[in-house]
Amino acid sequence: MSLNNLILLTGRTINQGVALEGGKTTKENVRAAGICMIDKDDFKNLDCLAGTPIKVTTDHGEVMVYSTISEEGPHPGIIFIPMGPWANQVVNPDSQSCGTPTYKGMKASIEVVKDGKVLDALQLMELLRS
Amino acid sequence: MVEKSIKTFYDVVCPFCGTLCDDLEIDVDLKENKVVEVRNGCQIGTKKYYSSNPGAHRYEKPMIKENGTLKPVSWEEAIDKAADILVKAKRPLLYGFSSTECEAQSRGVELAEILGSILDNTASVCHGPSLLAIQNVGAPISTLGEFKNRADLVIFWGSNPVHAHPRHLGRYSEFVRGYFRKDGRNDRYLVVVDPRNTHTAQLADLYIKVNPDEDYELVNAIRAALRGVDIDDEEVSGVSKEDIMNLVDMMKSCKFGVLFFGMGLTHSKAHHLNIDAAISLVRELNDHTKFLLTPMRGHYNVTGANTVFTWNTGYAYSIDFSKGYPRYNPGEFSSVDLLLKNEVDASLIVASDPASNFPAAAVKNMYKHPIISVEPHETPTSAFADVVLPAAIAGIECEGTAYRMDHVPLRLRKVKEPIGETLTDKEILERLIKKVKEKKGE
DSSP, X not given: OEEEEEEEEEXXXXXXXXXXXXXXXXXXXXXXXXXXEEOHHHHHHHOSOTTOEEEEEETXXXXXXXXXXXXXXOOTTEEEEETTTTGGGXXXXXXXXXXXXXXXXXXXXXXXXXXXXXXXXXXXXXXXXX | OOOOOEEEEEEEOOOSBTTOOOOEEEEEETTTTEEEEEESOOHHHHHHHHTTSSSTTBOOSOEEEETTEEEEOOHHHHHHHHHHHHHHOSSEEEEEOTTSOHHHHHHHHXXXXXXXXXXXXXXXXXXXXXXXXXXXXXXXXXXXXXXXXXXXXXXXESOOHHHHSTTHIIIIXXXXXXXXXXXXXXXXXXXXXXXXXXXXXXXXXXEEEOOTTOHHXXXXXXXXXXXXXXXXXXXXXXXXXXXXXXXXXHHHHOSEEEEEEOHHHHSSTTTHHHHHHHHHHHHHHTTTSEEEEEEOOOBTTHHHHHHHHHHHHSOSSOEEOTTSSOEXXXXXSSHHHHHHXXXXXXXXXXXXXXXXXXXXXXXXXXHTSOEEEEXXXXXXXXXXXXXXXXXOOBTXXXXXXXXXXXXXXXXXOOOSOOOTTOBOHHHHHHHHHHHHHHHTTO
């Protein structure tokens, strides 16, 4: 299943903050930041279990992350990826000449990929290096 | 008699976020040189202290990349290689600095000037737009103690302190008792404006759900209503006219209001224009009552980086030394914009991890050129660096000064010895400066 016409926001979460202190290249960081938080009702339309990998696509790229149900809802039509390497695959790098990229407010779609592989931070970087 | 080896350090300043909590208690096993207990810290600050202990994630020796893998070398060799990369580069970038102390930051400025390089700190991808707006319209700010003692209306706009500044609500803005707010939480009214019903919003007395990317319209609708203009629409940015009028009444009638704002305003499309409007709103509110604002700064010493860069060069971030004197132009000399244009041909990253925090297109270009990483831990930046210079962690393994988000400088403490062969950021940069000068024949 898939959902279109979503808006992607990114930002800090406490788990992501904890993971980055000395654990950026570990699985802890994948669990903290390699995830996408989806509104409870939107999630029902995906017809999958929480934790199933999903592919998030924006005009700027795509990334595979684990799906989760948002605790900070309801926010129908909005998805949230914690700041970090996963979010940065799909954010808008354009700063509109002010220096700061547009990390929030990208149009996005998501698609359930049951056998999708969520990469860890270093594997994502390998992709950028190739 | 058994020799006691546990020492407790009191009133330690936490080097994690801009709140710079100064009441941590750290138990250190002096024999083992290990942090064994952390009290009073939030989840993240506590983790930072524990992860300073030796482990697979911490660098203890300088390293140089040989045939694709990092090999331990002597400090002399590593500094020589790093200086070589920097001197040979045509447009080197010096980036980071927000998670280290002020003395190291000022060495960074010195090195940038000698190299004629780009000098930038993490405000570039964070509160840079706030700095731009403050340069445009000024900022009515105050120290956090004033808010704690006086504020009866607290607004968090596009900021989620429960996650990003976990102890802010408890120490300064919400639950704490203040001189004129004796009943703590009950004496304050908390408003949260956010597109998501965040954990902070769930604590609020009033949650205003704004549409993503439409903060600018909402701020200006509030400004218009404040001036007595009748709003034409029934709804602005997803917020009903009634809610806007209620909020305006609340703002006008409070005794002392404060607006804390975060990435929700700086990272959305209108960037600095959002902040510009928000500051103007706060300024105009002072016609009716006392109202102030404070940006919720992320890295514990990003305020210090802005301050140190400013008193050295005149500018807070995005500085170019290529003409021999400092020039400032975010959008042109900001790290992400330079990397997107593939202008940077070598990077020195101090206490930061742009590979994790820059958009992928910028990271891709950063990896095309040599990287020198001054870093205590393994990160996606340092893992692929050409030279890794292992640093002692400021505020844990060395002293220094850091600026809280409200520009109050606090002295960081040293609670344990640096591990392995690590040196402080300041020492590393001083060695680099010396070597670069030698190579340039100065």
